[in-house]
Amino acid sequence: MKRIGVMTSGGDSPGMNAAIRAVVRTAIYHKLEVVGIRRGYQGMIDNDMSVMQTTDVSSIIQRGGTVLKTARSKDFMTPEGMKQAYDNLQAQHIDGLVLIGGDGTFRGANAFFDQYAIPAVGLPGTIDKDLSGTDFTIGFxxxxxxxxxxxxxxxxxxxxxxxxxxxxxxxxxxxxxxxxxxxxxxxxxxxxxxxxxxxxxxxxxxxxxxxxxxxxxxxxxxxxxxxxxxxxxxxxxxxxxxxxxxxxxxxxxxxxGGAPSMADRVLASRLGYAAVNALLRGEKQVMIGQINNEIVSTPFKEVVKQSAQIPADMAEMTVVLTA
Amino acid sequence: MKRIGVMTSGGDSPGMNAAIRAVVRTAIYHKLEVVGIRRGYQGMIDNDMSVMQTTDVSSIIQRGGTVLKTARSKDFMTPEGMKQAYDNLQAQHIDGLVLIGGDGTFRGANAFFDQYAIPAVGLPGTIDKDLSGTDFTIGFxxxxxxxxxxxxxxxxxxxxxxxxxxxxxxxxxxxxxxxxxxxxxxxxxxxxxxxxxxxxxxxxxxxxxxxxxxxxxxxxxxxxxxxxxxxxxxxxxxxxxxxxxxxxxxxxxxxxGGAPSMADRVLASRLGYAAVNALLRGEKQVMIGQINNEIVSTPFKEVVKQSAQIPADMAEMTVVLTA
Amino acid sequence: MKRIGVMTSGGDSPGMNAAIRAVVRTAIYHKLEVVGIRRGYQGMIDNDMSVMQTTDVSSIIQRGGTVLKTARSKDFMTPEGMKQAYDNLQAQHIDGLVLIGGDGTFRGANAFFDQYAIPAVGLPGTIDKDLSGTDFTIGFxxxxxxxxxxxxxxxxxxxxxxxxxxxxxxxxxxxxxxxxxxxxxxxxxxxxxxxxxxxxxxxxxxxxxxxxxxxxxxxxxxxxxxxxxxxxxxxxxxxxxxxxxxxxxxxxxxxxGGAPSMADRVLASRLGYAAVNALLRGEKQVMIGQINNEIVSTPFKEVVKQSAQIPADMAEMTVVLTA
Amino acid sequence: MKRIGVMTSGGDSPGMNAAIRAVVRTAIYHKLEVVGIRRGYQGMIDNDMSVMQTTDVSSIIQRGGTVLKTARSKDFMTPEGMKQAYDNLQAQHIDGLVLIGGDGTFRGANAFFDQYAIPAVGLPGTIDKDLSGTDFTIGFxxxxxxxxxxxxxxxxxxxxxxxxxxxxxxxxxxxxxxxxxxxxxxxxxxxxxxxxxxxxxxxxxxxxxxxxxxxxxxxxxxxxxxxxxxxxxxxxxxxxxxxxxxxxxxxxxxxxGGAPSMADRVLASRLGYAAVNALLRGEKQVMIGQINNEIVSTPFKEVVKQSAQIPADMAEMTVVLTA
CATH class of the missing domain: 3.40.50.460 (Phosphofructokinase domain)
Structure with missing residues (x-):
């Protein structure tokens, strides 16, 4: 692996910039080139991407939003869109991807990667904390x-x-x-x-x-x-x-919006760091999450949107403390 | 003057507590007793008031809201309500008032003080900055x-x-x-x-x-x-x-809501301090404001609600900077 | 169990008030009386305590510091001090304790409870996150x-x-x-x-x-x-x-200082709620912590001060991301 | 006037970016070119400057620090340094300057402009609020x-x-x-x-x-x-x-540091806007300040560092409220 792409997709969440920074710095540390893909899958299709250096992620860890911008792409739902995206990735010699987003991002990934074999690792970036495979999502x-x-x-x-x-x-x-x-x-x-x-x-x-x-x-x-x-x-x-x-x-x-909290910056850094290492280790089509303070990989196809898992003591406590 | 009442009325604004604190501390410094009247004019009518000490205003300068609570009172719009309010003030031996609120507070004051002669001084407390007689209002x-x-x-x-x-x-x-x-x-x-x-x-x-x-x-x-x-x-x-x-x-x-800013704390302190001194000097039925960094008294009857007075350079600037 | 005492001890930390609130509300929900002990062990010795109602913990969840104040007590290091503390608890009919503090709080507890048999449950309240038996401490x-x-x-x-x-x-x-x-x-x-x-x-x-x-x-x-x-x-x-x-x-x-963060408020609420339930279940001389999102009890004698346990991936990441 | 330079100098203060933005946008609105000079007078000497567009000041109004960086320059204290600075400004065809900084910035300006005739307008940028000619300084x-x-x-x-x-x-x-x-x-x-x-x-x-x-x-x-x-x-x-x-x-x-407050952003915008207009009107070697909500020009040579001018009522109030 020599050149990876990184993008943010779906609804933005605070900490996405911290994740991008960790991906870029970790990749460069390991002598990989990194290409920033703007506006998620749409940017893949539009070939809206450019190489990132360490200076491009300087002083962004504390910023809300995402320097790579984000979008939901209808074009990517079509076979033509996917083909165009893949062709562009090929032309850019990108042989690995880090995808930061929510459940829609990984659903989009499934259809794409069924057809086009490019290793991809996902990070849970959503304020909703509604994904399996991780205790917390970046931005929550x-x-x-x-x-x-x-x-x-x-x-x-x-x-x-x-x-x-x-x-x-x-x-x-x-x-x-x-x-x-x-x-x-x-x-x-x-x-x-x-x-x-x-x-x-x-x-x-x-x-x-x-x-x-x-x-x-x-x-x-x-x-x-x-x-x-x-x-x-x-x-x-x-x-x-x-x-x-x-x-x-x-x-x-x-x-x-807003500057991400400490927890989101640390989580984003840790997952971004882990994502690049996972790609280097040969993992693919998995989301990197954190469960019980450990890094865990879950295949994209097993990542599901889920509603709140409320421990029994918290549910009871909610009744008592609001009484 | 031996005993004054203080109240907040109308919509609450951050810094009202700082104003209350300044009134209470300044009054006590000058050996006056202070009675806190809760929920504005309604509290006058309901006799909902009690003596305040320095400790009652300890660590409130940084709090949003108002420890005296606030309300809009329909009863006070009636002759019976006003009479009841006055009787209660008399019974409490209150011979001076500090009223913190917006234009409604001073309009209410006008009708009341036309009939009942008790010295009162007002402070502009509203986030709207829509009063004549002051450059800034507490909370803006x-x-x-x-x-x-x-x-x-x-x-x-x-x-x-x-x-x-x-x-x-x-x-x-x-x-x-x-x-x-x-x-x-x-x-x-x-x-x-x-x-x-x-x-x-x-x-x-x-x-x-x-x-x-x-x-x-x-x-x-x-x-x-x-x-x-x-x-x-x-x-x-x-x-x-x-x-x-x-x-x-x-x-x-x-x-x-929220902790008041420095400017609101300083303004509220300064006006609250000035209000008690104004009462002691014999001023009455005036609102204390700050114009060009100086303390200014304006008769209640001349205090009017006004829309924004925008200096010409700011109006032009708005066009240029949003262009 | 009919009447419990609650106190904060050692260095203060943001979220202690949220813990006090949870203890008081949970206890009252279970028909227990709650006595607030001021200034930690010193307040036990000085008999500086009073019954708390729900209104005493109203709007404190968002406040820094501790409404019960805190202190380090030299007197409590002496047999006479401990005896006096115990006599006061007895006189107040306190038959259970919730202690909120750091490792010094629990060390103090060990000597005391070796001698005087009163059930006590501890909560980890310190910004340092330097205790075994819990993933996070209140305030960190x-x-x-x-x-x-x-x-x-x-x-x-x-x-x-x-x-x-x-x-x-x-x-x-x-x-x-x-x-x-x-x-x-x-x-x-x-x-x-x-x-x-x-x-x-x-x-x-x-x-x-x-x-x-x-x-x-x-x-x-x-x-x-x-x-x-x-x-x-x-x-x-x-x-x-x-x-x-x-x-x-x-x-x-x-x-x-400062308003506690969401994580500290939720942690403090959860541990405070769990502490009262633990007392009611008959647990004693244990610290209640949270490990891997579950509530865990650790005997006071096994709670040790510990330096940072840094997962290997975070240590490596620290090198890479600061490079 | 066709091309102006803008720089920040001396200790940085929050709101300097808002001032730079206002200068750039106002200049471009009036068809002027703007050159950003980095690191204050030192950047003039080192020829460290480049043309700025509207996009260069996009989303900086809310940022602390200064995108033009700042410095104190010893070289500029020498005749050689000043000459070099002037030569560079000439070479860049800069025929007007906006200087954002504190009293040192304007003292530096005096010696320079005694010798080299290039119109310059200053803005008070310092957290210390220690300058004559303005009620408030940017950052205070x-x-x-x-x-x-x-x-x-x-x-x-x-x-x-x-x-x-x-x-x-x-x-x-x-x-x-x-x-x-x-x-x-x-x-x-x-x-x-x-x-x-x-x-x-x-x-x-x-x-x-x-x-x-x-x-x-x-x-x-x-x-x-x-x-x-x-x-x-x-x-x-x-x-x-x-x-x-x-x-x-x-x-x-x-x-x-930190995101500038509303008051600093508005002040910085207003003064930055006024500075460009002052240059266009032919004003030179003056600091633009705000006194009693109006824009005021003061010749650099009359701008002096001054300690706090405390109104009498505030000095007395300080005694009463801290009593």
Whole structure:
């Protein structure tokens, strides 16, 4: 192996730059050339790529976003797109790939690599922490900390006004961001897709609290909750809680940006470093994850999107601490 | 004067606690007793008040929200409510008041003090910076910095995806928060109520940029903009910009919370200190503001809500720097 | 068990309040009374304690420091001190204890509990992450993130001036804070007690870099490094690097304060919740930790202070990424 | 005027990048070419400069440091150095200059421009706020906010341990950073060069506080205080306060880095915009400042370094609020 490509794909997540940096530095350390492919699979098709040096990854470890940009590519879903991508990789003499992204990135990889034999290693880069094969994904820790800082601010104004706030956080089909940010902020209710949401119970608790002169109530709801989103929750409360002063905050895309946290930088560095070593060792078509503080490889085909795996003690604790 | 009351009223703003602290410490320094009135005028009516000591304001200078809580009171709009409030103040032997809040707070004061002669001094506490009689209001600097941090994060993900973002910030009828946060974040467009919004121009600029391969575009829109809010802006863009990938972020109540910035802590301290001294000097029914770094008193009746006063050089600069 | 005591002891760490909150709320949920003991073992001796309600832990999850204060107690090292402490616990009808602190806290516990039979459960609260029996300690994640934010700022000015900075971080005998913060900030050198520091190599690398026109160099050094502290490192560089512009920053106690990070809040909540349950289950004289995402009990007598356990891949990576 | 140069010089300060951006964008808007000169006057001498486009200042408004780097140049103090610098500017066809820096930058300018007639406009870029001709300098607001965040953290651990902290902040001969950060953090003592420091009084106050069971005491001391630095203060306290637990924190260079605050970004943008317009209007050898929210020009020769101008009400307030 002499020349590898690296790209980011799918939704961006804080720490992707730290991963790119680790890949580039590790590759160069091992005398490999590295080509940065811009905008994910679309950049492969458009031949939008160029060689990266150590200076290209200087002072990016602390930056949000991705210097290689990212995209979702429809063209890559077609046989013609894949062929074009492969031809371009061949023309660039790229004989190994590091793919940083979420489950869509690896699904895209499967179809491609069934046909074109180029060794590829993936890194889990998504704020959603919704992938098997790893305990954490690059960006999750930062995203939740961003949500936590936002909800802390909302707590200040909620306390000042004795208000009810419904705060919607990201996570797509997974409730991790909601669960961890809700626990961290002492939310009075946390609604996630993995646990059946009973709005009747939520209303009862609010009414009980009001009777005990506790009017402040912060409900953190996952965007993918089974009951519905923040506006849906607000609608029920408006109908059921007399004189309630209810506000909705949808935290939105601030959760995707910002300087990555320490945990994400270390995770990204470690996985990026491991990815290049895996390629050099001859591993291919695997995602590199971290499980119980150890580096683990999982074949792309076995990497699945999964909702939150909540340990039993945490589920019970959630009930007790929000009671 | 032996005993003064202090309260926060209207929308909360970061730095209100710093103001309360300064009032309490300055009053005690001058051997005055201080009574904290909770939930603004409503607390006057409900007799929800108690004496404060230095220890009650210990380590609150850095906290968002208000330890005295705040509210908008409908009861205080009635003659009965006002009478009850006055009777309670009398019963508590309160012979001076410090009122921290926005224009509604001082409008409420006018009707009350026309009838009941108790010296009162106001402090401008609102994130909106929409009051005459002061260059800055307590909370504005923090709120804009919070918006700036959020938009910086949005910039990361906008850059990564080459996306258009429409970011809505607070400020009610005033465009200051939008103007200052937009300038600070290098927004490609800033839409405020004080300047006629021409969506046709916005669309033209976006289309021009796309032609020059610049796809990222952040539009900061004031919630009170003359054209409409973020969703209204998005609707136009969706119709007019082919293949645009447009996202909306409504920053919302995070702008009201959080540890106050240095500027807000210093301003709140200075105004709170000045307010007690003004009462002791015999001033009454005035708002204490800061203009050109000096303390200035303005009669409540002359304090008006006003939209942003934008110096000519800043208006021109806004055009040049977003071009 | 009807009434338990909770205290914080030793050096404070961010997240201690989140742990106290979890203990209090879990205990009350299980109909236990909770007594807060102030200033650790010294408060036991001074009978400085009082019953806590849910409202006493309201809105403390996001606060640094500890509402119960903390101290190191010399009196508790004496038989008389221990006897007095025990008598006070008896008088208060406390029949269980939750102790939050570091290795000194548990060493103190050993002597005491050899003599006085009162069930006690410990939680690892220290920024140093230097305890066996748990993967993480409460406060570590926050402390490293604080160091990272500081070093990112130093990077800005180092880059602007092409300077060498020697940054000293906390961690006592353990190099974790230095290792994780150094990796996160792309430090050019990381000096920790667990790896033999060779200043000759450091100097050589700096001189090589200078030859390649790279003048910026950030060295993160653990306060307990085998070579010496930041000033010692600077002294060598001053002698060995011609024309070097070298600055020292000792980050110091900022690493102990601040709002805890998400990871510390979740960890503290989880361990605090588990501690009360452990007491109720009859466990005693054990520290509750988290290993591989599971709750684990370790007898106090087996909890030892330990330096950083660095996985082989991370040690190698550190060499490659700082090269 | 067809081609202008822009440079940063002296100690870096947050917001310098925002100023560079405004200069470049405004110049290009007016069809001027802009040359970025690296490392201040030294770069003039070394001919280290290149043309800048709008894309070169893209997404730098939020970055600390300076993309043009900065330096102090000994060569520029010599006639030969100045001649070389001028020759290079001539060769580059630069017929106007924007200089961003502190008092040393303008002193350097004076000697140079006495001899070589090239129009130059300066911007006050220093965290110290120690220049006449402007109310604020670029970087001051950010630096103080950084100090405030750090001291807030120190307050957490000071409160937890009942400790005395002596915190040293930057500012060279000016006490502004100490005054504003001390007021913002509720410091128990603030020692600045502009007010005679009486350590006897400080000790008396601490002893009084101890008698009243208040053991926590945070002393913010300016690096240029007339009594001495933090270690000198600690030495006195160690001798005079029995059983005191005293810690020193020197905040150091973190105060120079980090994303600039809103106030610094707006100030830098406004002054950078004004500087180019001033050059176009034919102004020369003046510093552009902001006084009472208006843009003001002051001849370089009248710009003097000055210590803090503290309004009388703030000096009195400082006594009252720290009492």
């Amino acid at each position: 820790d930062t995203a939740v900390n961003t949500a936590v800082e936002a909800i802390d601010k909302i707590r200040d104004t909620a306390d000042a006004h004795n208000r009810i706030f419904v705060v919607e956080v990201m996570g797509r089909d997974a409730g991790y961001i909601a669960l961890y940010s809700g626990l961290s902020c002492g939310a009075e209710d946390i609604l996630i897709p993995e646990l059946k949401t009973d709005m009747g119970e939520v209303v009862t608790r609010i009414l009980d609290d009001k009777r005990r002169k506790k009017d402040v109530h912060i409900i953190v709801v996952a965007e993918g909750d089974d009951f519905g989103n923040a506006e849906a929750v607000k609608a029920v409360l408006t109908d059921s809680v007399p004189d309630a002063d209810i506000r909705v905050c949808v935290l939105g895309h601030i959760q995707r | 600097d923090t709120a804009v910095n919070t918006a700036v941090e959020a938009i910086d994060k949005i910039r990361d993900t906008a850059d990564a995806h080459n996306r258009i973002f429409v970011v809505e910030v607070m400020g009610r009828d005033a465009g200051y928060i939008a103007l200052y946060s937009g300038l600070s974040c290098g927004a490609e467009d800033i839409l405020i109520p004080e300047l006629k919004t021409d969506m046709g121009e916005v669309v033209t600029r976006i289309l021009d940029d796309k032609r020059r391969k610049k796809d990222v575009h952040i539009i900061v829109v004031a919630e009170g903009d003359d054209f409409g809010n973020a969703e209204a802006v998005k609707a136009v863009l969706t119709d007019s910009v082919p293949d645009a990938d447009i996202r909306v972020c409504v920053l919302g109540h995070i702008q009201r | 994640d926050t402390a490293v993130n604080t160091a990272v934010e500081a070093i990112d700022k130093i990077r800005d000015t180092a880059d602007a001036h092409n300077r060498i900075f020697v940054v000293e971080v906390m961690g006592r005998d353990a190099g974790y804070i230095a290792l994780y913060s150094g990796l996160s900030c792309g430090a050019e050198d990381i000096l920790i007690p667990e790896l033999k520091t060779d200043m000759g190599e450091v100097v050589t690398r700096i001189l090589d870099d200078k030859r390649r026109k790279k003048d910026v160099h950030i060295i993160v050094v653990a306060e307990g490094d085998d070579f010496g502290n930041a000033e010692a490192v600077k002294a060598v560089l001053t002698d060995s690097v011609p024309d070097a512009d070298i600055r020292v920053c000792v980050l110091g106690h900022i690493q102990r | 607001d950010t630096a103080v906010n950084t100090a405030v965040e750090a001291i807030d953290k120190i307050r957490d651990t000071a409160d937890a341990h009942n400790r005395i902290f002596v915190v040293e902040v930057m500012g060279r001969d000016a006490g502004y950073i100490a005054l504003y950060s001390g007021l913002s953090c509720g410091a128990e003592d603030i020692l600045i060069p502009e007010l005679k420091t009486d350590m006897g009084e400080v000790v008396t106050r601490i002893l009084d506080d101890k008698r009243r069971k208040k053991d926590v005491h945070i002393i913010v001391v300016a690096e240029g205080d007339d009594f001495g630095n933090a270690e000198a203060v600690k030495a006195v306290l160690t001798d005079s306060v029995p059983d005191a637990d005293i810690r020193v924190c020197v905040l150091g260079h973190i105060q120079r």
